[in-house]
Amino acid sequence: MANIAKLFTVRTQTLLQAAARQPQVATRFSSTGSNWEFIKTEVTGEKKNVAVITLNRPKALNALCNGLMKELSTALKAYGKDANISAIVLTGSEKAFAAGADIKEMAPNTYSQCIQGNFLNDWTEVARTQKPIIAAVNGYALGGGCELAMMCDIIYAGDKAKFGQPEIALGTIPGAGGTQRLTRVVGKSKAMEMCLTGNMINAQEAEKVGLVSKVIPADQLLGEAVKLGEKIGTHSNLIVQLCKEAVNTAYETTLQEGLKFERRTFHATFSTADRKEGMQAFVEKRPAKFTSE
Numbered sequence: 001m002a003n004i005a006k007l008f009t010v011r012t013q014t015l016l017q018a019a020a021r022q023p024q025v026a027t028r029f030s031s032t033g034s035n036w037e038f039i040k041t042e043v044t045g046e047k048k049n050v051a052v053i054t055l056n057r058p059k060a061l062n063a064l065c066n067g068l069m070k071e072l073s074t075a076l077k078a079y080g081k082d083a084n085i086s087a088i089v090l091t092g093s094e095k096a097f098a099a100g101a102d103i104k105e106m107a108p109n110t111y112s113q114c115i116q117g118n119f120l121n122d123w124t125e126v127a128r129t130q131k132p133i134i135a136a137v138n139g140y141a142l143g144g145g146c147e148l149a150m151m152c153d154i155i156y157a158g159d160k161a162k163f164g165q166p167e168i169a170l171g172t173i174p175g176a177g178g179t180q181r182l183t184r185v186v187g188k189s190k191a192m193e194m195c196l197t198g199n200m201i202n203a204q205e206a207e208k209v210g211l212v213s214k215v216i217p218a219d220q221l222l223g224e225a226v227k228l229g230e231k232i233g234t235h236s237n238l239i240v241q242l243c244k245e246a247v248n249t250a251y252e253t254t255l256q257e258g259l260k261f262e263r264r265t266f267h268a269t270f271s272t273a274d275r276k277e278g279m280q281a282f283v284e285k286r287p288a289k290f291t292s293e
């Protein structure tokens with residue numbers, strides 16, 4: 001218990017300090033202003049506070065080659081530091097969110113190269129992003145594509161989306177969270193069935209088992225995901241960040257440690273100007289003006 005309290009204090013101080021240090025103007029990428037090869041980026045929403053990153057490798061159904069993952073990490077890091085961005089939407093094309101790691105690229109890998117290069121380790125930037133990240137999944141989300149979606153905080157699915165962990169058919173197993181995150185989300189039996197057969201599930205089943213929080217007609221998916229980002233963006237970016245971390249802690253600790261972490265984080269919000277403002281605004285019957293302080 002002492003350990004979790006210590007961990008909490010250090011993590012919360014770091015978070016609050018990091019938030020306070022965020023520059024008011026940071027790099028802003030637009031769909032027209034960047035030289036991406038494998039992704040597209042734009043900032044959208046009425047308040048221009050939602051970043052949309054679109055995986056853009058149509059010839060390979062957005063297979064996640066090294067170049068694509070590097071660009072994705074770079075964009076996520078930049079948006080993570082941009083004080084004007086409240087939420088990030090990650091999406092693909094109508095046919096594929098992503099059909100997995102690039103099979104042609106990884107086929108020649110040897111065991112020793114995988115170990116020494118810690119293959120797939122650099123994918124974790126997505127899960128490290130401190131801002132809320134919403135996956136808007138149309139079409140295939142397979143293998144690493146499904147794992148990428150699961151690294152996000154919320155998954156919205158288009159009504160034709162398909163999720164699966166087909167690595168078993170390639171003579172390998174999921175390597176970026178498929179056996180771990182999927183099992184925590186859908187339970188052992190369904191995760192085992194998906195990982196051992198490689199069978200896909202459709203959007204409706206994914207919603208039924210809790211893998212996605214909403215199924216939306218494919219052509220409205222991105223708009224709805226952006227609206228979700230905008231809704232989150234009406235709140236304090238600072239408190240949203242703390243709340244995200246508290247929810248994520250549920251996956252990483254025991255219930256007792258998680259409850260303790262949540263309680264201390266809740267207490268910490270009482271040291272922020274945004275908590276004061278939020279409650280004061282309620283009392284004065286006016287909208288809150290948050291400053292992330």
Ligand SMILES: C=C(C)C(=O)SCCNC(=O)CCNC(=O)[C@H](O)C(C)(C)COP(=O)(O)OP(=O)(O)OC[C@H]1O[C@@H](n2cnc3c(N)ncnc32)[C@H](O)[C@@H]1OP(=O)(O)O
Nearest residue numbers: 059060061063099100101102103104140142143144166175
């Ligand atoms: C983290 C790990 C280890 C992993 O993710 S392992 C990879 C797991 N993913 C998979 O096994 C899915 C592989 N893809 C498929 O099974 C099929 O492409 C789908 C998604 C069912 C779609 O099938 P189709 O509609 O018939 O399209 P298909 O012609 O296969 O694909 C279009 C192009 O994308 C390429 N492509 C699709 N998925 C790819 C992948 N994961 N890696 C590399 N290329 C891929 C495919 O080779 C083809 O290229 P080309 O035209 O040069 O032959």
